Amino acid sequence: MELTSETCTLVFDALEQTHDTIFITDADGKIVYANRAFEDLTGFTRAESIGRNANILKSGEHTKDFYDKMWNTIRSGQAWSGRFINKRKDGTRYMEKVRISPLKNAKGKITHYISVRHDVTHELALENQLVQSQKMEALGLLAGQMAHDFNNMLTIIIGSMELVKEDLKEGTIGMKLTDDILKTSKDSANLIKQLLVFARRQDDEKAPPAADLNAAIKDSQTLARLLGPKIRMEYRLAPDLHRAKIAPEQLTQVLMNLALNAKDAMGGSGTITIATENFRGDPDGDRGLPAGDYAAVSVSDTGPGMPADIMEHVFEPFFTTKPKGKGTGLGLSIVYGIIKRLGGTILVASEPGRGAAFTIYLPKA
Template identity: 40%
Template structure:
């Protein structure tokens, strides 16, 4: 009526407003749903209709009652007038659309997640292709550097120049490795492990990375469930996240690393299915991110740092590693409120495996076995052959799979190891190995490639008696892996 008192209300309206009149509307906090703008007590549609004769149709508002509960309403108010125009009261219509709005918001978020995922996949395919070609070039550069360094004496004036070339090649290789991580084309060596063990093993190094201005707090759940993941890749994830956190706190602050078990009854935003997870969280007290930055934070080459201060590949490689490991990663942040990165990995039903430590010999191992080398890039094939022969091995070389089969048939020789590229003309490395193992299943194989998607089988895991050598490789990596596979 004219006094703002409720003359009649149906049960649904009473449930929404608890039967309050316009004088009591101040006990409710309200916002315009589209803009988030607060609604002042004298701006509610019912008040404007009774006091000013204004009509409001289908205004979407959010309200918070005295008990803290929130609702989303479709709010309309129409004034009731006498024939002479005097306002007698108002008709106020409220429809509770809380569930509908939540469903619509979830659908919009799902659509945005799908679009973002497709964009990242497209960029990942491009990045993986670039990394493949670039890694072939770098393999030749690094291998020939190793050959030259073995020829030169310690005091040769050319030695420092070649070492500079080799150092630049290794830096370029690190960039391509990050591209491959983002594009989810790495070979994984998953083990049953505890995230707690990974954190504890890295903690001393992480404290050194953070320096004196940033403190590190570690909060580990002692009952944390194990996961199946590649420990080396998880270490890279943690290092990248902690370095990102450090850079977000130029004036100092705190990084908190925590672990927990988490059960999700329903799917969550970010494409996280329902299920049981072990969760790793890295939280900082840094400058935070606006929504526009947060939406692009996992894109390769996207960075807010000054030129020369970052490649924009750190967080994109984190995203790729987590996704390839079957997990999900989310980020929460706002300007001035720091950032929280949360990684969800499926729990594994089984005990944590023991981490074997390998002894690295300072002197590169030698051998006398026969190796079949299959590689279509001439520079890579020639340099790899010379490195292997220099360390005592007999090498049979072929340009592709068909060439290798002809060579073995014509020579009648047995080989102790097959060292083959993956992507080659006429017959690729996988088909070659399948044919060789059809006759001799115990064949030992090392795949080498700069584009690992072609080498992987299920989930990026290699079959038995098979190893993977990522291009570009050094003489040290090549010789140690060859010896390791032969000695198995």
């Protein structure tokens, strides 16, 4: 059946106006047609992409075996469906659901392939946030119950050892052992306190007043001295930053933990940047924040960055990539607990070789 010019125009308009990316390649993979959505998603204009191989979108995230299986499927005349992590012209990555179908001529020979793609980057980010939130909530409940039970036991141990100490003489072995037990018990109690921060079980804590975050950050600039001379600190503070409900000492604790984490990631030398900005939340945006105004504080470093499988676990209590005995793995979970308790959100962005950035979003007071 031959199509009328009117029908051809209708089909072309549909291809151009759909929000899904559609492009056609020849049998060797060279692009011969790309719709408007292709330009919007990839950043490549049609003039730049037509005549070039579709591998201009390759991100390096997939193996040769992955592509071989795809090609074997479509060259056999079958359609292939799956997911790609591809790369835009500017180097940023995105995830898309893909269906590639072979196009045959009247003799049944495959001459072209049509690829229909749907960007699912935002959907997956929201799914991951939900899964992460549920996992952290479960860990928080477990950590809170364990911390509560251990705290009760440590209270008994510390109280008992204080009574024993009253009957001992200074300089004796018994006094030394008692002091060692008390010190270890109090150190353990401090770890329990940090776990309680993560678990958000300090219900008697009053909501802090609205704070000037820029002023609090300036007051905490002494942390540069604590980080050592090999760490360079940079500050990019936005004027007229929204006020947010966080106690200055809480913000200092958050910044200290993030800065120490960045220092360790950089191997003790590099640049840490603390920046602030006003941010408008959009549930449909790439950060998935509820609608509203936020004060954002970011701590970024020039370290080696981290892969996705590490980022998935960074806020979990006791998770650490440091050698045994070099860290408790509680620093970032404490930050997470503080920010969540204040109704905020903390997100991490990183890629191997590009450093890491932790950004806190606190609702405008």
